[in-house]
Amino acid sequence: MNYSRQRESIKEYLMSTREHPTAEVIYQHVREEYPKISLGTVYRNLTLLVDLGEVKKISTGDGTEHYDGDTSAHSHYYCRCCHRIFDVEVTPSIDQILAASSVGLGTVEQAALLFTGVCKDCINNDNNV
Amino acid sequence: MNYSRQRESIKEYLMSTREHPTAEVIYQHVREEYPKISLGTVYRNLTLLVDLGEVKKISTGDGTEHYDGDTSAHSHYYCRCCHRIFDVEVTPSIDQILAASSVGLGTVEQAALLFTGVCKDCINNDNNV
């Protein structure tokens, strides 16, 4: 695999933000540095980075995937109104759950814990229901 | 909301199977009883049933959503090779995790715990990697 500045830029952005952007948001951001980058390049590199374990993909069921540059074991809270994802630390931690769980069905490569609800901002803005 | 036999059939199928079918698979199944049902009807009713809390949607990130007629608190194991989903009971249980976790970011309506790996069948069939 060769170096690519576009890939570096994608990775850098994901490492620097605490948000959990979609491919489209990443595209818009990286475009500021590389205006000619194409959305396909973003998708291809995201898949690559996920396969390498340098980035995590978060599936919320809202129709588009989100990406996370923080690969440490942590869980997520998803607001079904504003579609934002927040980091949460739970007790026991996700890796404690993983360690304690003998799934017994095959290999376990990862565990994802996702809470869903309506965030405080959306409640305050009457953006809920 | 009015009664509909198509919706009943979808729900019945989801309650009867231990699999976690996609909309397409549900469509093919319900078609045996109602050959004229359209895929749009399946999607519309699945969304409805999920909103009513009678069915759960499972997002694995494999490009299509899966549905589960078992709404009791339980977790899932997803095989990234054969794309099947299996029920798993973990310790502590998903509702114990939910109870113990003070997310503090807003309301928490649900918690989903998903393990991902390669299932035994796929390992045996060298369907892994």
Next chain:
DNA sequence: ATAAAAATAATAATAATTACTATTTTTATA
């Protein structure tokens, strides 16, 4: 400097899902 290998931009294609609309089904009421 150069050539092979890999990556890209631009675009086309695919696949899952949603929207639209004329027709049919359901349901409340006479």
Next chain:
DNA sequence: TATAAAAATAGTAATTATTATTATTTTTAT
């Protein structure tokens, strides 16, 4: 039971996220 309003459907078109294709450009080893 007949009927009419409301809701749901089938069939189809449209949308959206994602993947595939290909000619060109970038990277890297020599």
